[in-house]
Amino acid sequence: AQSVSQHNHHVILSEAASLELGCNYSYGGTVNLFWYVQYPGQHLQLLLKYFSGDPLVKGIKGFEAEFIKSKFSFNLRKPSVQWSDTAEYFCAVVASGGSYIPTFGRGTSLIVHP
Amino acid sequence: ETGVTQTPRHLVMGMTNKKSLKCEQHLGHNAMYWYKQSAKKPLELMFVYNFKEQTENNSVPSRFSPECPNSSHLFLHLHTLQPEDSALYLCASTPQAATNEKLFFGSGTQLSVL
Numbered sequence: 001a002q003s004v005s006q007h008n009h010h011v012i013l014s015e016a017a018s019l020e021l022g023c024n025y026s027y028g029g030t031v032n033l034f035w036y037v038q039y040p041g042q043h044l045q046l047l048l049k050y051f052s053g054d055p056l057v058k059g060i061k062g063f064e065a066e067f068i069k070s071k072f073s074f075n076l077r078k079p080s081v082q083w084s085d086t087a088e089y090f091c092a093v094v095a096s097g098g099s100y101i102p103t104f105g106r107g108t109s110l111i112v113h114p
Numbered sequence: 115e116t117g118v119t120q121t122p123r124h125l126v127m128g129m130t131n132k133k134s135l136k137c138e139q140h141l142g143h144n145a146m147y148w149y150k151q152s153a154k155k156p157l158e159l160m161f162v163y164n165f166k167e168q169t170e171n172n173s174v175p176s177r178f179s180p181e182c183p184n185s186s187h188l189f190l191h192l193h194t195l196q197p198e199d200s201a202l203y204l205c206a207s208t209p210q211a212a213t214n215e216k217l218f219f220g221s222g223t224q225l226s227v228l
Contacts, residue, residue: 036217044219099211101170101211106154
């Protein structure tokens with residue numbers, strides 16, 4: 001079974017700082033990768049996803065993520081964060097050819113100070 | 115709004131109580147999911163229903179009993195819970211299970227077991 005590790009559990013940044021959140025997964029086969037975001041008091045929603053093709057994926061609100069197959073990683077980045085990016089971020093993996101049920105990491109709490 | 119509605123938003127119950135969580139979606143989706151979100155832990159899949167049939171039970175204790183009367187409604191019946199069952203319970207849906215479609219989440223029910 002696949003698993004997902006998010007090593008940064010809590011991140012605190014000032015506005016305009018650059019962001020990188022780590023996500024590593026354990027699965028040897030083909031995967032589809034997702035980042036979800038949960039803003040305070042709101043539901044989880046999709047930020048971006050990778051299925052195939054260009055390993056650099058761009059999502060909403062200026063976020064991007066890069067799939068590095070050799071490192072089993074799918075790190076989330078944003079060059080300049082805003083206070084409104086304060087949220088919980090979850091990485092998820094779907095193993096192709098399996099049950100297609102997403103496996104989630106434990107999440108990273110991001111606080112951005114104005 | 116994602117189109118997935120969960121009620122109640124908050125629930126406090128004693129260990130001997132019986133209560134139910136409700137999830138409703140009018141997106142025309144045929145797959146519905148229950149996830150448990152606890153602090154400092156990954157999102158845990160509990161149950162999956164596809165076209166009203168349960169397709170996944172992730173070794174969930176029998177004190178949690180799901181019910182899916184139709185593709186639009188999903189219930190989680192709770193009975194003799196333990197304090198460690200306190201968590202945010204999330205419902206999600208997709209057009210059908212076993213695909214790479216993104217999950218549409220509800221806002222969750224915050225459950226406290228005393």
